[in-house]
Each structure stands twice: as C-alpha cells, then as structure tokens.
Amino acid sequence: MLSEFELIARYFTRPMAAGSRTALGVGDDCALLTPSTGMHLAISSDMLVEGRHFFAGADPFMLGHKCLAVNLSDLAAMGAQPIAFTLALALPEARAEWLEPFARGMLELADRHGCELIGGDTTKGPLTISITVFGEVPLHHALRRSAAKNGDDIWISGSLGDARLALAGYRDELKLDEAQQNLAAQRMHQPTPRVELGQALRDIARAAIDISDGLAGDLGHILQQSGVGATLDVDALPPGPALQQQPSELQRCFTLSGGDDYEICFTASPKQRAAIEAAALACHTPVTRIGSIESQPGLRLQDAAGQPLDLALTSFDHFTS
C-alpha cells in the first residue's frame, strides 16, 4: 500500500514547467501563484462523486480527463485562459493500477491547455474528485451570465445530447446497438472543453454559460440574470453524431435538456455573426445559431416552421432528481 505522500510524489508531482506562473507548487502548505497585472483571476470548483456523476468502476483514464474537462468548461464560458488547478481526491484505496491512468488522463488534458497542477489533498473515503481551476481574463472582458440583451442571437458550440443518449443506453431506457452506444459514450466520457472558443468570443459575445445541466435550464440562468426572455428554434439545435440517428422527438428532448454536454451557449449582437463564424473556424469548433433573446421574460420554443412547441422543460438538479 502506498502512503499518502508516496502517492502524491509518484503520480502528481512534476517538474515545474518553463514559464510557469507558480512560484511554488505541490509540497508546501499552500501553492503560490503569481497573477498577471491587469487580469482577473477566474475561479471555479466542481465536485464529481462516484455513482452520481460517473459509474462505479469507470475507466480511470477517461475519468481523469472528464473531471478536469468539466472545470475547464467553466473557464471557457467566462472567456478565461486556464493557468492552474488544485485536486482534492478521496479514494477508497491507493492503487497504482487506478492512479496511474487517472493522473495521466487528467494531466494530458492539463498539458494541452497549459494548466498546471499546483496543489491539493488526498484522503481515504468514497471516491470523490474535487477540482478548483484558475484562469485569467483581462479586467472587464469576462463573459457573464447577466450580459444578454434584447435582440441578441443565441448560439451553441459543438453538438448536444449524445451524453444523455449514452446514459439512456446504460440505464436501459433505450435499446442502442453497440456501435451507437460507443459513439454516444465518447461524448459522455470525453467531453471537449471549448477553451479556445471561449477566449475568442471575449470581445464578440455578450453573455455565456457552459451547458452541464441541460440547455434549457442553463440558458434559463442567462435569461434570469439578464432580465430577458428567449425563443429557441428547437429543430436548429445540433444533435451529436449518435443522437442524429434517433427519432426527431428524442433529438428535441435530449438536445434541449439532456445535460452533461459541456458546450458553450452564448449570446451576441446580430452584427457579430461574421465575427463569430470566423472565430469558430479559427478554433475548429462548430457553432450554431439557435434562437433570439427577447424582452418578454420566459423561454419559448418553436419548431422549424416557426410553430410553438410545448416540451416539458426539465433541467437536471442534483437534489430533486
């Protein structure tokens, strides 16, 4: 059995990168970060619990990736550039066969975004992964939930609903063949945080939020905090590659309120359409225009023909579902 200190040393301590922002990393009472002048520090925490956010026995490499990805997604939705993160980890036991791939999955994604592991905590307990991530965004340029304006376009990055489809397959709510299940599962286990797009949107978009609990519910936070309403073109919502093969009613439902998507929903003036398309192209991240911000409060849904739709809107909530 590895001790706590051996475990930290073996899998989570790495040589400090050249050009590092950290004056002191893993191995003291605190890490020391040197923030850049003229920048806000954007900070987000997400906790993932076995049996709640991922299945018992989940692949540790993919889990390591996902835990950091969902945190990077929060930075992306603010337009912040990732710089560092801390990891607090409760583990039933310290097994190298689990820790090695878990650390690798997490640190590979971290390296891709120049995001250093600067500290944390490990303890015995039910498998729980709690990450706090730090990013930088120029003063007054962060994308906030409260900035949407009447007349704004509503956009979404990437595609929606495949993670929810995979979950339906695992839960036997739907019968999926193996190829479909695997295709859908990829988006569930390996979400791509839209870090580059978020930064590219800084001076183009107005409000933004990352989609973790379902588009309808998360867009609702923008509407509420901006004091506006919206109409969504439900048939414009981009289904993921696996969900595209399903009936249109299921596509509508899972794109609208599936959850676990980690795409960015943002609003921008219609004058910015060309700039947004260019930014998306430069970031190799597709974006789709899916509706409009309106002054009338509430969220309205319409189909491709402009006819009103009445879908039961449900956003995932950890304490009522």
Next chain:
Amino acid sequence: MLSEFELIARYFTRPMAAGSRTALGVGDDCALLTPSTGMHLAISSDMLVEGRHFFAGADPFMLGHKCLAVNLSDLAAMGAQPIAFTLALALPEARAEWLEPFARGMLELADRHGCELIGGDTTKGPLTISITVFGEVPLHHALRRSAAKNGDDIWISGSLGDARLALAGYRDELKLDEAQQNLAAQRMHQPTPRVELGQALRDIARAAIDISDGLAGDLGHILQQSGVGATLDVDALPPGPALQQQPSELQRCFTLSGGDDYEICFTASPKQRAAIEAAALACHTPVTRIGSIESQPGLRLQDAAGQPLDLALTSFDHFTS
C-alpha cells in the same frame, strides 16, 4: 426538499462586502478575483470526509467552523492573509436543520478573517467537504518549508495534543471523565487557525508548517525540504489544558505525534527571540521554543535533563493507518 439552486441561494449567497476583492461571486460559471499587485496568491485545498476526518452525526455548526479553520491554518503557515474561499459540498440530502448551522459556523469564522465565500459546487453524495482557500502574501515573503537553517530555534504556537486526547476518549482507548472529555473535545472540534501570528512572523521566522498530522511528522517535512536535522526538547512541548492533567508519558506521546492540532511550527534565528515573543504577545497567541535545527539529518528527541529519548515516531497517514 430544497433544490440545489435554492439551497445555494438560501445559505451560501450573501451580499458582497464593502471593499471586496471579488468582482463576481457565487452565481456565474466562475468567480472573479482581483489580485493585488506585488502579491503572491497562496492557495490551499483540504477535503474532509465523514467517518474519516469527523464522526458521522458531528455537530454541523462546529463542523462548518472546523472545515474552514483547517484551510485557514494552511494560509497561516505561509504568512498569508485570507481573502476568499470556494466550497464544494457533497451531501446525502439537503436539510435546512443541517445546512443552516453548518453555513453559520463556516461563515462566522470566514467573517472574522475577512475571507469571502466566492463560489463552489453542491451535489448529492456521501458527506464530503472540499474547500479551496485563497490568501495574499507579499512577493518573496512567504514562509516556506524549505527555509530552515542550521542553528535556528524551533517554535510552536499554542498547545498540542488535546485533539488526540479527545479522540482517545471517543475511541475508549482511555477513560476520561465528562469534564476532561469536553475540555479536550473543544480543541478537536474548534481549532483556532493562527492567521494573525502567521502574518506577524513573515519577516521574523524562516520555515513554517501547520501541524495537522502530528508535530514529529510535520516537522519532518521542514527538515527534509530544508536539508537539515533537529533535536526536540520533548518536555518543553506545550500540552493542551486537558492533556496537562494526564500522565507525562501520554503528554509526550500526544504532543509529539497526536495530530489535528492546527498549530504553527516554525524556525527562526536565535537573534529573533525578542521579536517573536513580541509578535506572539501582539497576536494574543502563546509560543514556545521547543528545540533547535542542526546540520545532522534526522530528528532527535531529548528530555528536560538533556537525555536522549527513543519514542516511536508516528505521523498520521491516511493510507497506512
């Protein structure tokens, strides 16, 4: 049943304080913090798990205090001034009877140190509390584990061993009467982070560490990272008010390796003795000189008469004990 969002709103969202460093707090994808020029940001994460760090059914007010206190103790050991924290909380259920006193215990301590709750996460799961705390320390003035020098005095704040004594009572390792148990338990449940002292020691002390896993083990980190050794005067170690009433052998054992103390162990040049006494007095925090740093590696123990002692040194380790 409260929803996740109602829960956050009711217990953890507060009006932003005057003079706040946060440009944006709870309720967006990220919190935004505005660091001060010329300062390092000191960051520490601690995770507390029910049944491991605290008993099932622990008093929620005291638990809220303790969870933040152990994090503030890490800032204190770096000489950093607390500014903000995030809270990730897994809960079996959202009960107001538990959440209200938990939030109160945590936020009362936070207010005492001007430390704002700026974000976090709540989810269903086995009771787990993960806090990341942020402080500021002037560039190059942080107290580090690696800074001890041959000839330094070794000091400890406050007193040691009462938390370990309380644990021994709860576990029936020892028979304590109710008054003794309650006295000891106070230090276990309501540790006082030495925040003011840590800042006062910035330009006086050299190395520092907070004592969470037992003095001998934690001092060992200073020795290892500074490339030095030490001799400790075991009979100079200050026992807590409850432990003082116990036999001297138990006092030696629990002060040396009890754990859960959250005092600061620090080293300083003998020339700084008067300055340290003055800082301690100004902070209303007693300090005791307990040994010396030496060039010979390893930790040596001696009694009041200067005779070598051979105590089994054990530091608490979450994965081997």
